[in-house]
Amino acid sequence: DSGVTQTPKHLIxxxxxxxxxxxxxxxxxxxxxxxxxxxxxGLQFLIHYYNGEERAKGNILERFSAQQFPDLHSxxxxxxxELGDSALYFCASSVATLAGYSYNEQFFGPGTRLTVL
Amino acid sequence: xxxxxxxxxxxxxxxxxxxxxxxxYDTSESDYYLFWYKQPPSRQMILVIRxxxxxxxxxxxxRFSVNFQKAAKSFSLKISDSQLGDAAMYFCAYRIISGTxxxxxxxxxxxxxxx
Numbered sequence: 001d002s003g004v005t006q007t008p009k010h011l012i013x014x015x016x017x018x019x020x021x022x023x024x025x026x027x028x029x030x031x032x033x034x035x036x037x038x039x040x041x042g043l044q045f046l047i048h049y050y051n052g053e054e055r056a057k058g059n060i061l062e063r064f065s066a067q068q069f070p071d072l073h074s075x076x077x078x079x080x081x082e083l084g085d086s087a088l089y090f091c092a093s094s095v096a097t098l099a100g101y102s103y104n105e106q107f108f109g110p111g112t113r114l115t116v117l
Numbered sequence: 118x119x120x121x122x123x124x125x126x127x128x129x130x131x132x133x134x135x136x137x138x139x140x141x142y143d144t145s146e147s148d149y150y151l152f153w154y155k156q157p158p159s160r161q162m163i164l165v166i167r168x169x170x171x172x173x174x175x176x177x178x179x180r181f182s183v184n185f186q187k188a189a190k191s192f193s194l195k196i197s198d199s200q201l202g203d204a205a206m207y208f209c210a211y212r213i214i215s216g217t218x219x220x221x222x223x224x225x226x227x228x229x230x231x232x
Contacts, residue, residue, distance in 0.1 A: 041224060041225075042223055
């Protein structure tokens, strides 16, 4: 158990709908990362939040958005869903001091499997 | 742009034997970290081993070791005394040492362990 929790575990929805995925980082971790893993693919970086602020964006679609709340949990919002959005969505957290050299291992949650029908 | 390449989509190994998974990467950075993650059927991402680029010594964790060749930008994973529980997808990942800390993953190698 990495200490990172994600809800829900599974989500089945229809095209055009909107869903929210939730992530609670490990206690004390300030950084949250979101990754997308399509079928039999590697993980693709979507977005990084540090202590409530967006730090970096990857190949995240405009239909997708995220935020990190004062209690440090994060939500990934996916709207106008398409069949191709079906994937496993991972959240990871790290201490991430952002200063100096730091190992900052990322700890991954169990993922949310999204199926768009 | 940094890229990570795993050229072996699938590998097989007999139980108790040794197998090596390949990973190459491309970067202009001089300092970075490299990782191997295991993803079993449960889909959980499990850290296997990590290597700091500024360290010349290859990392070792029990039956897992790496062969890090910085000049060649190569980072292979050796699994000794393979066990049935080692069967999984293995992902190589790269991370710069500062900045956003995002990971860049390879496409993975599926390892099958034969009894």
